[in-house]
Amino acid sequence: MKKHFAVTLLSLGSFSFTFGQTAMYQSTRDRINFSGLSVPTNGGSVLYGFDGNPGKLLGTVYLDSVWQAGFVRFYGKIAPKTDSLAGVPIRLNLQQQEVEVRSNDRSVKVAKAPMIRYFLVNNNAGGVSEFINVREFRGEADNLPGFFEVIANGPVQLLRHHFITVKKGNYNPALNVGSKDDELIKKAAWYVVKEKKAGKFAPGKKAILDLMADKQPQVEAFLKEKKPDLKSDSGLASVFAYYATL
Structure with a gap:
């Protein structure tokens, strides 16, 4: 029994x-x-x-954790005669959507996104990246925090919005399996802007031809002749740059 x-x-x-x-x-x-x-x-x-034993938080909150030389333009004056900082070490915190600035004494100051109109920063590819406050645009930008990275300028702008998501640990204490660690995952979404209105964009030949329908024959010929890599920044930028010349 x-x-x-x-x-x-x-x-x-x-x-x-x-x-x-x-x-x-x-x-x-x-x-x-x-x-x-x-x-x-x-x-x-x-x-x-x-x-x-607690879990850890893996990953980084920064788009680039290395301090890079940059230029920051503010919406208002930060001193009696200037509204900008030039040649200062900066980095972008994606989790908080703010720019960190390192001063000469190596202390770190923080500029929240609503304070900044735009900023330029050196990148690891040897060039300069431009970031513009999402407040400068309308449409779907109204629901976004932080900044757009400018990939291509012109009558139609190609922009990218960087953000972070958190992948939670999947530890199961009953079975003692899985990971206790949470992980920060950097992601990005494409946007295009016409007349200051931003909308999501999924790069591809059809999407480009639809977007540039007023010059479709010329753009289609460009794609056929130049065969740009539409999965790369430079390939996409070349199409938008060509469209800007038409």
Whole structure:
């Protein structure tokens, strides 16, 4: 015959206990005894608790964690005679959507996105990247934080919006499997702008021809002759630059 065991707890509230895979320490016993639960101490009854090792946060909040020389233009004056900073080390924090500026004494100042009209910063490819506040545009930009990176200028602008998502750890304490670590994942979405209105864009031949329908024969001939890589920044930028000349 199977034995049935029942434990009744009488207290002012209800208690929920979740048990993991590692043996409980004496400090845990003391806490439970204080609450009115008697913990079995014989070898046949072992109460388990969670492993106390916390997970880590992996990844970086920065588009580029290296300090790069930059130029920052503000919406208002930051000193009596200037509204900009030039030649200063900066980096973009994607999680907070703010620009960090390092001063000569190596202290770090923070400029929130609403303060900045645009900024330029050296990039790892040996060029300069331009970022414009999303407030400068309408349409779908109204629901975005931070900045657009400018990939191509002209009557139709090609922009990219960088952001971060958090991939949560999938640790299962009952099975002691998975990862406790959360991870920051950098992502980007394409946008095009016509007459200051921004809209999402999925780069590809059909999308480009639809976007540039007023010059479709010329653009189609350009794509056929030059065969730009529409998966690369430079390839896409070349198409938008050509369209700007028509």
